[in-house]
Amino acid sequence: MRLAVNNNTIVSPVKRKKPGRYKLFFMALPFLILTFLFSYYPLYGWRYAFYDFKPGIPLSETAFVGWQWFQSIISNPIQAAEVMRVMRNTIAMSGIGVLTSWLPLMFAIFLVEIKSNKFKKLVQILTTIPNFISWVLVFSVAFALFSVNGGFVNQMLMNIGIIKTPINFLASDSHTWLSMTAWGLWKGLGWGSIMYLAAIAGIDQELYEAAKVDGAGRFRMMWSITVPSVLPTYFVLLMLTIAGFLNSGMDQYFIFQNQINKEHIEVLDLYVYNIGITGGNFSFATVISMLKSIVSVFLLFIANTISKVLRGESIV
Amino acid sequence: MKLSLVDKLFNIFNYSFFAIFTVVCIFPFYYLFINTISNNDLSNRGLITFLPHGIHFSNYFEIVKLPGLGNAAMVSLGRTLIGTLLTVLASAFLGFLFTKDNMWGRKFWYRFVVITMYIQAGIIPWYVTMMNLHLINNFAAYIIPGIVAPFNIILVKTFVESIPASLQESAEIDGAGYFTIFWKVILPLIKPIMATIAIFSAVGQWNQFQDTLFLVTDSKLFTLQFVLYKYLNESTSLAALVKGSMGGAANLNLANMQTPTSIRMTVSMVVVLPILFVYPYFQKFFVKGVMIGAVKG
Numbered sequence: 041m042r043l044a045v046n047n048n049t050i051v052s053p054v055k056r057k058k059p060g061r062y063k064l065f066f067m068a069l070p071f072l073i074l075t076f077l078f079s080y081y082p083l084y085g086w087r088y089a090f091y092d093f094k095p096g097i098p099l100s101e102t103a104f105v106g107w108q109w110f111q112s113i114i115s116n117p118i119q120a121a122e123v124m125r126v127m128r129n130t131i132a133m134s135g136i137g138v139l140t141s142w143l144p145l146m147f148a149i150f151l152v153e154i155k156s157n158k159f160k161k162l163v164q165i166l167t168t169i170p171n172f173i174s175w176v177l178v179f180s181v182a183f184a185l186f187s188v189n190g191g192f193v194n195q196m197l198m199n200i201g202i203i204k205t206p207i208n209f210l211a212s213d214s215h216t217w218l219s220m221t222a223w224g225l226w227k228g229l230g231w232g233s234i235m236y237l238a239a240i241a242g243i244d245q246e247l248y249e250a251a252k253v254d255g256a257g258r259f260r261m262m263w264s265i266t267v268p269s270v271l272p273t274y275f276v277l278l279m280l281t282i283a284g285f286l287n288s289g290m291d292q293y294f295i296f297q298n299q300i301n302k303e304h305i306e307v308l309d310l311y312v313y314n315i316g317i318t319g320g321n322f323s324f325a326t327v328i329s330m331l332k333s334i335v336s337v338f339l340l341f342i343a344n345t346i347s348k349v350l351r352g353e354s355i356v
Numbered sequence: 357m358k359l360s361l362v363d364k365l366f367n368i369f370n371y372s373f374f375a376i377f378t379v380v381c382i383f384p385f386y387y388l389f390i391n392t393i394s395n396n397d398l399s400n401r402g403l404i405t406f407l408p409h410g411i412h413f414s415n416y417f418e419i420v421k422l423p424g425l426g427n428a429a430m431v432s433l434g435r436t437l438i439g440t441l442l443t444v445l446a447s448a449f450l451g452f453l454f455t456k457d458n459m460w461g462r463k464f465w466y467r468f469v470v471i472t473m474y475i476q477a478g479i480i481p482w483y484v485t486m487m488n489l490h491l492i493n494n495f496a497a498y499i500i501p502g503i504v505a506p507f508n509i510i511l512v513k514t515f516v517e518s519i520p521a522s523l524q525e526s527a528e529i530d531g532a533g534y535f536t537i538f539w540k541v542i543l544p545l546i547k548p549i550m551a552t553i554a555i556f557s558a559v560g561q562w563n564q565f566q567d568t569l570f571l572v573t574d575s576k577l578f579t580l581q582f583v584l585y586k587y588l589n590e591s592t593s594l595a596a597l598v599k600g601s602m603g604g605a606a607n608l609n610l611a612n613m614q615t616p617t618s619i620r621m622t623v624s625m626v627v628v629l630p631i632l633f634v635y636p637y638f639q640k641f642f643v644k645g646v647m648i649g650a651v652k653g
Contacts, residue, residue: 060534064459067534071450071504072465077489078501079472085481095484150370163374165636167381172631172642174563176585180624181384183588184391190402190617192387230381234643258363290479291566295585309479316480317570329478340474356474 089326109327123328126311129217129304134285136221141281143225144232145274149266151233152240153258164237167230175291178227182296186210210296216304220292235277239270272351279343279355286332286339308332385628392416392622400615415622418614424575425583425623432580435498436561444554446503451512452542456534466513473506479570486571493574497567502560508553515549516542548644555641562630584623587616 089109091102112119154160170178185192186209194206209219243265251261290309297305306314308328316325340356347355359367391399395410403409419425453459454466477485491497523545527537543550568582578586635642 061458061460064453064456064534065461065465068450068453068459068465071446072468074500074504075469075472078485078504079475079477082477082481082485083475085477085484088481088484095487151374153366153370154374159371159374163378165639166378168639168642169385169632169635170381172559172563172635173628174565174581176565176581176588177563177624177628180584180588180620180627181388184388184621184624185384190400192402192405195402195405226381229377238643258366287476294569295565312479317483322480322484326478326480329480333476333478336476337474 086326086330088323089330091323093323093326095320095322105323109324112324113327119324122311125303126306126308130286130288130307132217133220133307134281134288136217137224138278138281138285140221140225141278142274144229145236145270147229148233148236148240148270149262151237152266153262164230164234168234169230170227171231173227175295178223178292179295182210182223211298211300213301213304216301220296220305223292223296235273236270239273240266243269275351276347276355279347283336283340283343283355286336385632388621388624388628392618392625396613396615396618399621400617415614415618416626419619419622419626422619424578425580427576428578428580428583429626431495431498431577432562435495435564435579436558439499439502439561440554440558442499442503443505443508443557444550447505447508447512447553448543448546448550449538450504451509452516452538452546453534454509454513455516469504469509470506483570492571493577494571495577497571498561498564498579501567502557505553505557508557511549511553512546515546519545552641552644555638559631580623580627584620584627587620587623 088099090104090106091099092105093099093102113123114120151160151163154163183191186194188194188206188208188211191206191209193209194203197203198206247265248261251265256264286308288307288309290307290313293305293307293310294313297310309332312325312329312332315321315328319325344354344356347353387405390406390408391404392415393411393413394404394408395412396415398404398409450469454462454469456462459465476482486492486497486501491500519542524537524541527541532540563581564579565581565585568577568579569585572578572582
């Protein structure tokens with residue numbers, strides 16, 4: 041024993057600090073700097089919200105206006121109306137998103153009821169493809185199918201004799217929220233069901249057999265075994281949807297927007313782009329995106345708290 | 357087993373629903389394709405609906421002559437290859453480093469990276485940042501901001517943690533440094549997760565549109581997606597382009613003369629074909645990716 045204590049190489053592994061603490065840190069440092077530059081440094085740009093900033097003019101030469109831009113959201117009636125309109129669009133489309141969030145779940149539940157494995161596989165592969173094409177391409181597809189000059193849908197409707205003159209579907213503001221949701225479903229429904237399909241695949245088959253012995257029919261099993269098994273997954277995804285309520289993104293809406301549907305298609309992100317990058321009102325655009333970011337973090341906290349209270353698990 | 361009437365009706369409904377939805381998902385691509393290989397005059401008048409007529413492939417050869425399109429294809433391909441390679445390696449390396457609990461301030465730095473998934477400054481501050489970093493009209497703007505991807509780092513970290521530590525320890529005893537361990541021990545083991553990350557990031561890079569819109573005005577740096585967007589939006593200038601570059605006296609044959617429609621559709625096909633070809637083979641990686649992500653939640 042004495043020998044062992046005297047021997048320097050034998051030291052308790054718990055107390056010994058492994059070498060390379062800083063070496064490891066310095067190896068990660070370049071990436072941490074990138075993270076800082078592209079994710080934290082932009083936050084410093086929130087100061088533009090307090091200036092009358094114009095691109096090209098250094099901030100030191102621009103007037104500090106304090107909370108003026110923030111107040112103008114409420115005090116300036118034109119700006120107030122605009123912000124209300126954009127909020128209405130964002131909430132409406134995210135709201136429809138929440139209301140239709142159970143569709144991928146249904147899709148999965150009904151798909152597993154298909155007995156032919158080949159057919160099931162084919163459906164799964166083909167319906168997930170639209171998820172992997174860009175919104176530009178979705179628009180190209182929309183253009184080909186719904187264009188007023190020889191688009192597929194107009195041709196069909198005219199051939200059948202339902203309409204005499206082609207309808208300009210894309211340059212129209214009727215049902216903009218619904219058609220945007222429909223495109224979102226076309227793109228995302230198949231893919232959205234993947235997570236549920238995996239959850240269903242993980243259900244213990246004995247449950248179904250036991251239910252069968254007890255005389256449960258097919259629908260009874262779907263309702264009492266399959267549905268409860270996928271609900272936790274649904275709940276997590278629903279919470280994430282709520283956390284991202286304001287983050288509708290802008291690709292889809294930017295690409296589908298035109299002068300006619302602008303009234304209903306402009307969501308927060310797109311509005312920020314339109315007034316900031318296109319309109320040059322950087323400061324007000326910063327105010328809007330700043331408020332949006334703060335509210336989003338707040339929503340995330342709420343969703344996370346709900347999840348903790350109801351399921352004892354956090355979502356982030 | 358005898359099916360009840362309700363069961364039969366349900367099956368009929370179920371099969372028809374999925375058959376119809378699948379056709380709705382895939383028909384647009386078929387429609388685009390048959391139009392690009394059909395008589396351009398018929399296609400332009402919307403007369404090609406279910407079957408191709410007057411099959412020819414000249415559209416695919418003709419679009420090569422469009423000014424800037426070849427260049428855009430190179431930019432798209434370049435950003436996809438370089439961007440994917442760098443983000444995969446960076447995610448793998450950083451994910452590995454974050455499993456080392458003797459890293460100085462590991463927990464803090466890990467959160468420092470991960471939290472950026474939830475905090476966004478907004479597009480205007482981001483745009484000004486990119487301006488300050490001289491990433492306007494710069495190819496690097498397609499690559500550098502995407503190198504550190506928090507979600508991918510989480511995926512790798514979780515994956516590395518599931519590998520038995522003894523494998524790394526034995527290499528450490530042999531005196532291998534962190535780089536050697538990463539390169540020789542970890543990389544071969546985390547190939548599946550790297551494949552998943554690679555496939556997602558490649559699709560993301562190929563489909564990316566917004567960064568060109570914000571940061572690029574130099575047509576030499578336009579991507580295919582952006583060029584296609586321009587074609588979709590500026591049909592008049594496209595028509596002029598058609599007249600200018602294709603409408604020489606030699607090409608008066610209506611059947612395969614380029615029209616704005618034929619160009620739009622052919623370019624769309626070129627943009628979507630890589631995805632259509634690659635997707636069925638890599639589907640399992642996509643599915644795996646979303647599942648690992650779900651477990652991590």
